[in-house]
Every structure is written in C-alpha cells, then in structure tokens.
Amino acid sequence: MKKVNLPPLADRMRPRNLDEFVGQDHLVGPNGPIRKMMEQAEIPSMIFWGPPGTGKTTLARIIADTKGYAFLSFSAVLSGVKEVREAIEKARIYDWQGKRTILFVDEIHRFNKAQQDAFLPYIEKGTIILIGATTENPSFAVISPLLSRAIVYNFYKLTPAQIKLIINRALTDERGLKEYNPNVDPAAIDYIAEVADGDARIALNILEIAVLTSSDKNGTRHVGVDKIKEIVKEIPLLYDRKGEEYYNLISAFIKSLRGSDPDAALYWLARMIESGADPLYIARRMVILASEDIGNADPQALMLAVACKEAVEFVGLPECVLPLAQTAIYLALAPKSNTAMSAYENAAHDVKQHGSIPVPMHLRQAPTKWLKEWGYKKGYKYPHSYPEGITPQDYLPEQLKGHRYYFPKEVGFEAELKRRLDKIRKLMDRN
Numbered sequence: 001m002k003k004v005n006l007p008p009l010a011d012r013m014r015p016r017n018l019d020e021f022v023g024q025d026h027l028v029g030p031n032g033p034i035r036k037m038m039e040q041a042e043i044p045s046m047i048f049w050g051p052p053g054t055g056k057t058t059l060a061r062i063i064a065d066t067k068g069y070a071f072l073s074f075s076a077v078l079s080g081v082k083e084v085r086e087a088i089e090k091a092r093i094y095d096w097q098g099k100r101t102i103l104f105v106d107e108i109h110r111f112n113k114a115q116q117d118a119f120l121p122y123i124e125k126g127t128i129i130l131i132g133a134t135t136e137n138p139s140f141a142v143i144s145p146l147l148s149r150a151i152v153y154n155f156y157k158l159t160p161a162q163i164k165l166i167i168n169r170a171l172t173d174e175r176g177l178k179e180y181n182p183n184v185d186p187a188a189i190d191y192i193a194e195v196a197d198g199d200a201r202i203a204l205n206i207l208e209i210a211v212l213t214s215s216d217k218n219g220t221r222h223v224g225v226d227k228i229k230e231i232v233k234e235i236p237l238l239y240d241r242k243g244e245e246y247y248n249l250i251s252a253f254i255k256s257l258r259g260s261d262p263d264a265a266l267y268w269l270a271r272m273i274e275s276g277a278d279p280l281y282i283a284r285r286m287v288i289l290a291s292e293d294i295g296n297a298d299p300q301a302l303m304l305a306v307a308c309k310e311a312v313e314f315v316g317l318p319e320c321v322l323p324l325a326q327t328a329i330y331l332a333l334a335p336k337s338n339t340a341m342s343a344y345e346n347a348a349h350d351v352k353q354h355g356s357i358p359v360p361m362h363l364r365q366a367p368t369k370w371l372k373e374w375g376y377k378k379g380y381k382y383p384h385s386y387p388e389g390i391t392p393q394d395y396l397p398e399q400l401k402g403h404r405y406y407f408p409k410e411v412g413f414e415a416e417l418k419r420r421l422d423k424i425r426k427l428m429d430r431n
Contacts, residue, residue: 009208013166013174014058020165021062022200023055023158034153038066044100045123045130047138047147050155056133060104069129070101076110084118086320092129101128108132109141116143123149156348157198167207182211184223191228206231206305219371223422226295253328254285258293262332269321269328279320282340283309297337297412304330335344346405357397364423390427 005010015021018028018035027034036042044065048056056074064071072087091101108116122128123146130150134141138152157164167189169177188210196203196413209231214221253268272282283305290305308327366376383389394401410419 008205009170009176010204013170013173013204015055015062017062017066021055023162024059024155027153027155028059033064037384038063040128043069043129045128045150046132047108047142047150047152048133048155049138049152049388050132050135051157051198053196053201053203054134054155054158055200056155057104057106060102060131060133063131064102067100070099071104072101073104073106075106075117077107078080081115081118084115091122095127100126102287103128103130105130109134109136109138112141120145120149122316158200159198159399160190160193163196163198163200163203163289164189167192167203170204170207172318177208177211180211180216181220182223183220184211185225187225188228190223191232195228195232226310227228249275250282252284253282255287256287257289257328257331258336260332260362262329265328265332266325269324271302273321275323278314279317279324282324283312283327286324286331292341293336293338294306294331294334295337295340295413295414296333296417297409299413301331301334337409337411337414339356339406339408339414343406350400350403350405354397354399357399359393362393363395388427390424391411392428 002131020240021028025033028036032341047060047098050056060073061071070091072090074083074087082394087103090101090245094101103119105111115311119128119130119144123130128144130151132142132146142150167184171182171184172178184207192203192206196206206228210227211221213221214227222277253265253272256264269282273279285308287302287305290302294301304327307321307355311323315323362372362379363400364376364378366372372378381393383393384392385391398402406415408419408421410418
C-alpha cells in the first residue's frame with residue numbers, strides 16, 4: 001500500500017544534519033567557517049547568497065536544530081509587514097524564555113528598504129538572529145545597514161557528482177523512493193545531473209516524476225534516459241532579466257567580442273538567447289561596442305551592427321539569431337581601437353575643466369548685418385578656397401590652443417586615418 005499525500009521528494013529528502021548535507025564544503029567542510037561557528041561559537045546574522053537549490057534554506061534549519069534555537073521562516077515573496085511583526089513577536093516570547101531564535105527570510109531581496117530596516121533594532125537587541133537567503137548580489141539587493149550587521153556567505157551550484165549523490169540517496173532512502181523499488185539507469189541519472197544545472201530541487205523533482213509515472217513491472221519501476229528526456233523536454237536556463245546573472249552574461253559576451261574570441265562570443269550569445277534574453281538589447285550592445293572598441297579601425301563594424309539591429313527588429317525570433325551571430329563573429333574578428341571613446345573623454349575633460357568658453361568670433365554664425373558688424377565670422381577662412389581644402393586656422397578657443405584629443409592607433413583602417421591626420425596637422429601648423 002503506497003503512501004498518499006506525501007510532501008514532495010525534495011522536501012522529504014532535506015538533510016537533517018551536516019553529515020547528510022551535500023555541497024558548500026567551503027562553508028561546512030572540516031575547516032568551514034559555519035561548521036566552526038556551530039561547534040564553538042554563537043551564530044551571527046548571515047546572508048546566504050547563491051543560486052536556487054543549493055542548500056540555503058536547509059543549512060539555516062540545520063544550524064537552528066544543531067544549536068537548539070527556535071526556527072521561524074517565511075518568504076519575502078509571500079509575506080509582508082504583518083508576517084514580520086508576528087515573527088518578531090514570537091521571537092520576543094522565545095527570548096523571554098531564554099531561547100535564541102533564527103528568523104529565516106527567503107528571497108530577502110524582495111523586501112524594500114523600509115521592510116529590511118524593520119529587522120535592524122531586533123538584530124541589535126539580540127531578539128533575532130537573521131539569516132536571509134537571496135539569489136541576488138547582496139551589494140545591490142540588501143541595504144547597507146543590514147549588510148554591516150551580517151556576514152555574507154556565497155553558495156555555489158552543486159556539481160553533477162554532488163547531484164548524483166543526492167539522487168542515489170533518494171533512491172535508497174526510506175524517506176525517498178525506496179518503497180517503489182526503482183531501477184534507474186546510470187545514463188538517466190547522469191542526464192538528470194546535467195539538466196538540473198546545479199539545482200538539487202530540480203533534480204529530485206524530475207526523479208520523483210520519472211519514478212512515479214513509470215510502470216510497475218514485477219515489483220520494480222524501471223527508468224531509462226528516454227523517460228527523463230520525455231519529462232524534461234526543456235529546462236529553462238538561469239537568466240533573471242533583473243538579476244546579477246543578466247549582467248554577468250552580457251558582460252561575458254561583450255568582453256569576448258572585445259577580446260577577439262568569436263567562439264566564446266557565440267557561446268555567450270547562445271546562452272542569452274536560449275534563456276530568453278531580449279535579442280534587441282543584445283543588438284544595441286553590439287552597436288555600442290562597434291564604436292567603443294572598434295571605432296575607425298573598421299568603420300564597417302558600426303554599419304553592420306546598426307544593420308543587425310534593424311534586422312532583429314524586422315524579422316524577430318527565431319530567425320534574428322542569424323544576423324546576431326553573423327555580426328558577433330564580425331565584431332570579434334575586427335581590428336580593435338578605443339580611440340573614439342578616449343578622444344571624447346579627453347575633450348569632455350577640458351569641457352569640465354574650463355567651463356563654457358565663448359566660441360571664437362571667426363567661428364560664429366553671422367546671419368544678420370548687425371552680427372557681422374559686431375565681428376561675428378570675421379576672419380574665417382573658407383577651407384574650399386585653399387589648395388587641398390586645408391588652411392591654417394584655429395578651431396579651438398584660445399585657452400585650448402594646441403590641445404589634442406584624438407590619438408589614432410596604427411590598427412586597421414585607423415592607420416590610414418592616422419596618416420591623413422598627420423598630414424592635416426602639418427598643414428594646419430604651417431605659418
């Protein structure tokens with residue numbers, strides 16, 4: 001007789017102590033700081049930062065159980081001020097009884113500044129030990145006063161080997177799937193470990209569905225890799241459009257283009273597209289890179305990047321991945337020069353340093369007789385009236401005479417521009 005209405009496998013198999021805990025050895029291994037605190041010291045408030053399914057909630061529970069603390073938990077997604085007040089009130093009661101309380105807040109980054117502020121006095125008084133879990137970078141997601149009162153610990157994705165250890169335990173444990181006498185092919189376990197992408201919860205959810213939906217033949221439920229593929233179909237990759245991973249992926253893509261590595265650029269491009277990134281955003285970033293990192297070393301790069309942006313808008317997904325890939329390859333292989341950006345920064349520095357210097361009179365527009373009489377445009381030399389279209393003439397204010405902002409490189413087409421500029425400057429400097 002099979003049990004009914006059981007909690008999900010991932011919940012049933014939650015580790016009960018550090019001996020059962022898998023992963024995060026840098027925190028709970030023999031020399032891990034959290035293990036040492038649990039054995040020797042009081043537990044401080046902490047922020048657990050890392051991907052989902054890596055043990056943040058579980059470790060908080062284990063700490064509370066091991067230290068004999070009360071454990072109160074809620075999610076910032078589902079809870080508000082009312083739930084916070086109720087939890088604090090319970091913690092006060094435990095405090096009066098001489099018992100410490102761990103208040104675990106899942107997805108603490110979902111709380112706004114005022115809500116996070118509400119924890120501060122109770123942390124200060126020792127009413128609660130706050131453990132917040134977040135998938136977002138705490139530097140951006142958690143207020144500074146809270147960070148100053150907590151220790152931030154980084155959690156990492158579980159490795160495929162660690163996921164397989166968790167799967168095998170679930171297959172043989174009384175709390176898990178042992179009663180179904182499952183026979184899961186090693187290839188199926190390997191496949192689950194790969195597609196779970198470091199998330200133990202995903203791995204156990206897939207495993208549970210596979211075993212429960214397999215036919216019971218002679219008291220055994222066989223699960224092959226085809227069964228897992230049938231269940232999985234597509235596992236969405238980690239890509240939070242507002243989270244840190246969003247910026248990490250686009251950063252890796254741009255750095256690969258700048259570093260002239262088309263293979264890496266294509267990989268990061270595919271990671272973003274397959275995870276649901278906005279292709280138009282990617283195209284816009286390539287337009288920026290075409291000027292910032294390539295510039296006049298290959299003027300065609302900007303033209304192609306703009307054409308790519310137009311193509312992405314015109315055809316949309318899925319076909320727009322073709323112009324994106326084509327352009328990424330071209331930009332990666334193009335000669336690199338950042339002189340357009342540095343030239344502008346040099347000019348902007350003088351603007352900030354010298355303020356609003358008046359435009360020299362000979363460069364001013366003189367559309368009326370009155371302005372001409374005032375000296376507007378007086379002395380201006382029309383370049384087309386001189387050989388080669390160039391004549392000595394100052395185009396900068398007197399205070400900035402002789403200042404240089406653009407320093408072309410001997411790279412790609414910019415080497416030709418440098419040759420032209422050297423000639424122009426010689427002509428401009430003649431008496």
